[in-house]
Amino acid sequence: MGLFMQTLINGILIGGIFITIAVGFSISYGVMHIVDFAVGEWIMLGAFTAFWLNMYTNVDPLLLIPFIALFFALIGYLFQPVIQKVVNIKHRSAAMMALAFTFGLSTLIRGSALTLWGFNNRNLITVLSEKNVDLFGITVPAIRAGATVFSILVTAAFAYFLYRTKTGITIRAAAENKTVAGLMGIDGHRISRLVYSIYVGLTAMSGVFIGSIFSVFPDMGLRYTAFAFFVVVAGGMGSFSGAIVAGLMLGLISSFVSVYMGGAYVFLILFFILYLILVFFPKGILGKGW
Amino acid sequence: MTKIMEIENLEVVYGVIKALQGISFYIDEGEIVTIIGANGAGKSSTLRAVSGMVRPSSGKIRFKDKDVTNTPSHIIARQGLSHVPEGRGMLTKLTVEENLILATYNRKDHSQVKEDMKNVYDQFPRLSERKRQAAGNLSGGEQQMLAIARALMTGADTLLLDEPSMGLAPLIVQEIFAVIKRINQAGKTILLVEQNAMTALRTANRAYILENGTLLKSGKASDLISDPEVKAAYLGGY
Ligand SMILES: Nc1ncnc2c1ncn2[C@@H]1O[C@H](COP(=O)(O)OP(=O)(O)OP(=O)(O)O)[C@@H](O)[C@H]1O
Ligand SMILES: [Mg+2]
Numbered sequence: 001m002g003l004f005m006q007t008l009i010n011g012i013l014i015g016g017i018f019i020t021i022a023v024g025f026s027i028s029y030g031v032m033h034i035v036d037f038a039v040g041e042w043i044m045l046g047a048f049t050a051f052w053l054n055m056y057t058n059v060d061p062l063l064l065i066p067f068i069a070l071f072f073a074l075i076g077y078l079f080q081p082v083i084q085k086v087v088n089i090k091h092r093s094a095a096m097m098a099l100a101f102t103f104g105l106s107t108l109i110r111g112s113a114l115t116l117w118g119f120n121n122r123n124l125i126t127v128l129s130e131k132n133v134d135l136f137g138i139t140v141p142a143i144r145a146g147a148t149v150f151s152i153l154v155t156a157a158f159a160y161f162l163y164r165t166k167t168g169i170t171i172r173a174a175a176e177n178k179t180v181a182g183l184m185g186i187d188g189h190r191i192s193r194l195v196y197s198i199y200v201g202l203t204a205m206s207g208v209f210i211g212s213i214f215s216v217f218p219d220m221g222l223r224y225t226a227f228a229f230f231v232v233v234a235g236g237m238g239s240f241s242g243a244i245v246a247g248l249m250l251g252l253i254s255s256f257v258s259v260y261m262g263g264a265y266v267f268l269i270l271f272f273i274l275y276l277i278l279v280f281f282p283k284g285i286l287g288k289g290w
Numbered sequence: 291m292t293k294i295m296e297i298e299n300l301e302v303v304y305g306v307i308k309a310l311q312g313i314s315f316y317i318d319e320g321e322i323v324t325i326i327g328a329n330g331a332g333k334s335s336t337l338r339a340v341s342g343m344v345r346p347s348s349g350k351i352r353f354k355d356k357d358v359t360n361t362p363s364h365i366i367a368r369q370g371l372s373h374v375p376e377g378r379g380m381l382t383k384l385t386v387e388e389n390l391i392l393a394t395y396n397r398k399d400h401s402q403v404k405e406d407m408k409n410v411y412d413q414f415p416r417l418s419e420r421k422r423q424a425a426g427n428l429s430g431g432e433q434q435m436l437a438i439a440r441a442l443m444t445g446a447d448t449l450l451l452d453e454p455s456m457g458l459a460p461l462i463v464q465e466i467f468a469v470i471k472r473i474n475q476a477g478k479t480i481l482l483v484e485q486n487a488m489t490a491l492r493t494a495n496r497a498y499i500l501e502n503g504t505l506l507k508s509g510k511a512s513d514l515i516s517d518p519e520v521k522a523a524y525l526g527g528y
Contacts, residue, residue, distance in 0.1 A: 169388050170395055173381050179343060180379040185367035185396040185444060 002138075007259045008252070009138050014213075015251020016148035020155050021206045021224065022231035022247035023240060024199035027162070030175040030238025031195045033095065034083060037102040039228045040221025041109040042200050046072060046207025047216045048113065051124055061208055062126045062146075069205040076200025080193045106225065113218035124212040147209035154202065159240065171195055175238055223267075227254075230270055234277050236284020245285055291318040293352075294448060294479050295340070300349035302335045309335040311503040312349065317448075317481055322474050324482040324490040324511065326524060327500035333483040334376050336500070337450045340481075341373035342366045353448075368396050372446035376453055378437040382426025386417050386436055389425050393443035402445070410439045413469070431462035438469060448479040455486045467493050487524040491515045499524070 025039055049068055050061040086101045087094050123129075131142035162168040171191055173181040178188040211220070227250055234249065235242030250270070257269045277285060295317040302310040309332045317323045327333050338344045340351055342363035351359045358366055363373075372393075381389055390410065394403045411418035414435045420428060425436060434454055441449050451470065455463040467489055474480050484490035491497055494511040499520060507514065514520050 166391060166395060169384065169392050172384060172388075173392050176381050176383050177379070179363075180375065180381060181392070182363040183341060183343070183367055183373050183375065183379065184393050184440070185364050186392070187362075187364045 003259065005136070005138050006140075007255050009135055009140055010144070011252035011255030012248065013140065013144045013148040013251070014255060015248040017151045017206055017209050017213075018227060018231065018250045019244050019247030020151040020158075021203055021228060022235065022243040022250075023155055023158060024202040025228045026232050026235060026238055026243035027171070027175070027240065028195050028199035029232055031171060032083070032087075032192045034087060034098045034102065035229075035232075036083075036199075037099070037225060038106040038109060039203060040223070040225035041106050041113075042072060042076075042203040042221070043207035043210055043224050044113060044216075044218060044221035045109065046204030047124065047211030047220065048117065049204070050208040050211060051122055051216050054124065060127050061124050061212055062128065065150075065205055065208055068208055069201040072204035073197045073201030077193055077197035079200075080196040081189075083196070084189060084192060106221075110218055110221065117218055119217065119219075121215040121217045124208070124216055126212050129212065141213070143209075143212050147213060151206065151209065154205070155244070158198070158202070162240065167194075226267065226270075230274055234274055234285055236286060239284060239286060242284045242286045249285075291320075293317065294319040294354060295481070296350075296352040297336075297340065298350040298352075300336065300339055300351065301347045302332070302339050302344060303347040309503055310339070310346075313500070313503070313505045315498050315505065315508065317479060319479055320474070320477065321496060322470070322480045322482060322494040324484055324494035324497045325500050326484050326487045326490055326497060328485065328524075330502075331500045332503040333500055334452055335503075337373055337375075337452050337481070337483055341371060341450055343373070343375075367444060367446075370445070370447045371450065372441035372444045372448070373450040374437045374441050374452060374454065376456070378433045380425045380428075380433050380437065382424060384425055385422050386425055386428070387421040389436055389440050390417075390443045393440045394445070397445050399445070403443075406443055406445070410442055413472075414439050431458050431465070434458065434462075434466055435469070438466075438473070442473065442478075447477070448481070449473070451480060451482045453484055453486075454482070455484065455489065463489065487520075488515075491525075 021039070025036065029035060046068055050064050053059065053064050054061050083098060083101065087098045089097060091097055126143060128143040128146050132139045133142045133145050135145060162171060170181065170186045174186060174188050174191040182188055230250055231243055231246040235246035253270055253273065254266050257266045293316050297316065298314050299312040300310055301312050313336065325333050325336060335344065339346045342361050345360055349359065350357065353369065353371060381392070384392065390407065397403050416432055417436055417439055420432065425433065428436060454466050458466065463486065470480060470482065470493060482490055482494060491511045491514055497509065497511045497514050498505050499507040507520065
């Protein structure tokens with residue numbers, strides 16, 4: 001019973017962090033219709049940025065988070081037009097080209113990181129590391145609890161932005177139909193750029209949490225690329241609530257499979273479940289995708 | 291009268307299909323002008339070219355004394371032209387109110403926006419009752435009302451309406467055309483594209499007949515109604 005509760009709570013906590021990544025990835029996909037294979041690399045780069053900044057400035061990685069989120073949002077903002085250019089190429093399978101492009105980008109970033117920083121695992125030490133908190137009688141690492149609470153707050157703020165502000169309305173409009181949004185005076189390219197920027201910022205921020213919960217290494221992003229796909233496909237392409245449910249599911253599945261079957265089985269089980277979802281709920285768990 | 295829009299030798303090509311083979315027309319400020327034509331005549335292509343949804347392969351489009359040929363649609367929209375596309379262009383996942391708010395995104399005249407919103411809800415009470423409903427759940431007639439209301443909320447002075455009667459019951463069609471007349475009387479210039487030729491000719495000041503991408507005839511709507519050729523081809527012989 002103790003182990004079960006421990007696994008359940010760990011699953012929920014890590015799911016809370018996945019939710020932030022999932023939501024950003026899903027909305028960015030919803031607006032741009034581009035699957036960003038580099039999602040895991042933004043996580044890795046966020047974690048490494050925190051690691052090196054912490055090394056040279058001694059500022060706690062958790063305090064660096066606002067800076068890292070903004071810095072990567074800026075990178076996303078500057079980089080998005082490059083992806084857009086690939087999609088706009090007059091080519092029969094422009095979407096395929098974009099996919100190949102982000103895949104290549106991901107490989108390039110990961111390869112460069114390996115060359116620069118080697119295979120070593122590095123630890124990201126924060127004020128919350130080595131501390132524990134008591135949750136419903138279960139002891140959990142404070143960093144996990146703190147990261148989850150913070151992620152959920154950020155996701156809630158993002159939801160508020162999307163559903164309660166004028167700019168949020170333009171984003172949802174562009175996600176549904178860019179042509180019609182254009183007739184309303186909305187510049188679809190500007191919206192895509194904004195959304196990609198938010199997504200890269202959120203993902204790099206989550207990278208800091210993931211790096212401080214586990215460890216920091218050039219390959220760390222790989223599994224999250226697979227996770228992001230799970231979330232988007234299972235949650236329904238571009239659905240906000242679907243991404244939340246799928247993020248949480250992902251946390252629970254990976255936690256339970258790791259504990260009761262072994263870490264090596266996580267992907268096997270995950271993609272088997274994904275297969276079942278696609279067969280029985282092709283529009284995602286909540287039926288909200290397209 | 292001042293010309294608010296002038297189109298010269300407009301040509302639209304999709305791959306190998308020539309949808310418009312060089313048409314010219316104009317609209318005076320405050321007019322209702324209608325373009326009528328059968329399926330595939332090129333009516334929607336005309337509106338799409340004017341509002342920047344498709345790039346014309348040649349020709350000139352002037353709007354309010356500015357050359358807007360090849361201007362992207364979001365820029366044209368900000369110059370006071372609003373296109374209600376074929377099929378109404380609903381953003382089905384947004385609520386009725388969000389659809390209307392979206393239309394005001396680029397407006398800076400905030401007090402006027404408030405007033406327009408109130409006017410729109412007064413004019414379309416059914417939209418007011420369904421403010422928080424997803425636009426996708428509205429009936430066809432309500433969606434058409436919302437599409438027109440949304441065009442008004444952009445603050446545009448010129449509206450392009452693509453077959454507003456499409457798929458609607460006769461009673462609702464009457465209602466829609468009454469709305470079109472009313473907003474025209476309130477000062478909006480309207481370019482109306484229709485297959486429902488009789489109703490369109492009764493509503494408009496002037497009309498153009500479009501056939502296979504070329505303009506066949508033009509003139510005062512009241513004259514065209516009694517034109518024998520038009521009668522035979524478009525008004526079912528009445
Ligand atoms: N996106 C497109 N790709 C290829 N051909 C098109 C496209 N849109 C329109 N066409 C073709 O261009 C011609 C004119 O089409 P258009 O939609 O302008 O006609 P329309 O007068 O609006 O017809 P309807 O009354 O059926 O709406 C048609 O032959 C049509 O098949
Ligand atoms: Mg048409």
